[in-house]
Amino acid sequence: MESSQLLFFLSALGAFNGFILSVYFAINAQKKIFANYFLSLLLLVLSIRIVKSVFFYFNPALSNIFIQIGLSACILIGPFLFLSLKPNLDAQKHNWIKHIVPYLAVITILGILYPYTKYRVIWSLGIVNAIYLQWLVYILLSFRYIFPMIQKIKRKESLKKIEVWFLSIYLGVAFIWLAYATVPYTSYIVGALSFTFVLYLIILLLIFRNSDESVFFQEKEKYKNKEMDIEMQRIIGQKFAVIIEKELYLNPDFSLEEASKELKITKHLLSQYVNEILGKSFSNLIKEYRIEKAKKLLKTEKNFTLESLGYDSGFSSKSTFFTAFKKTTGLTPAEYQKAHSE
Structure with a gap:
């Protein structure tokens, strides 16, 4: 019983802190570059997905509507990852529409025509697998923005703190995808625990790396209003x-x-x-x-x-x-x- 409660606490804690960080980043992003809003939204949809996993694992009788919302949130994880890593998005603010709106429209229509309540098999065997495939495609698309950082590591060059942050986010999302993709061979709660683990690992990594650079957000102008005489x-x-x-x-x-x-x-x-x-x-x-x-x-x-x-x-x-x-x-x-x- 105690081990079950501890498991629930650890898995739910990550989701809760994910919500808190999402709100915090959204507020601070007002003074930052446009792409940082998608970092906040990425944490939000991940947290929604994790909450659904946690409560479904410990309460299988969970409302089907809540399950549908949790699964639907996954369709935005990949696009939000891609947009949060994409450089020069500030100058192309309307480009996000093609990565978000079509998926929102599709998942909304599918949710109306094939509600999870009546079509669990279709969701389990078709829609969810398609969502995970789309999530993987965006992980692969995002790799090109991470590749230069990996090259720097191979050349034994030091990474900027913002690069450490981006690399951690990318690897964390990829790890969480892997945890959910291998659920048939492990346990349903592994994805939620992975999110908690990754979230705290990234936070600790950044907290204990003292730096004058911005950590969570990339500033538009590093030395703005501080010209050297x-x-x-x-x-x-x-x-x-x-x-x-x-x-x-x-x-x-x-x-x-x-x-x-x-x-x-x-x-x-x-x-x-x-x-x-x-x-x-x-x-x-x-x-x-x-x-x-x-x-x-x-x-x-x-x-x-x-x-x-x-x-x-x-x-x-x-x-x-x-x-x-x-x-x-x-x-x-x-x-x-x-x-x-x-």
Whole structure:
């Protein structure tokens, strides 16, 4: 009995907090970009689906209307995931209509013509399977917005906090889909428990990652109304030269945080200077310095192996060095050395 109550508490807790976060994000999204509304709606429809699962599992005599609403909510999970991850949606605000309205119309018509009360078999074998298939299709469509983040991980580049958030949301929704898709082989309550687990894992992940960046929402303008004056630019520029003079970038673990400590500048100001004044991200700028160092070594050194040369230029691995060098110069290190050997 106690284990059953604990199971109910854990599964219902995720749904409840999902509703709370949905409202919270919707309110805060008023000052954010348009796509963030769909993040709020994604949590809402997921929570509706989870509530239905929880109460149906513990009360099979649940009203059929409530079951129909819970199942119908699933048809919007995929589109809301896609729209919350889609870049540049702010400039294409009407594009969401084709991803939402047709599905709402179809599920409404099906609900009227084939109510769950009278057509349980049709829902169980046809409509629900179609909804899960549509959900999967949108997960696959959304992958293209996640793929660049996965590539960054493969290159051992650090992700922005907003990228960590998006990747977590994507993987969480995919995991919940998998939990429901495998219900015939597991238990009906697994989907609800998965939602609770994923929700709290994402929240904890973000709470314990201190950052000056926005976590839950992507700001339209990161440094809006905080323009850097000329004197501050001059001071930071002078200090920034130390990175090149001391070749601090040769440390493979050299980061924005390390640079701010070395130069005695706040991470926020240093990031703003690099982004606004130099027009680059900090990681890309450091990569450029390392490539220039590698080019000098390739021209002058004969006894280096290409792998050791990459390490001596500040790269953490051979693959990272080769990939970055080819992308920047259009040549492999060996081709560059052959073309520029003295």
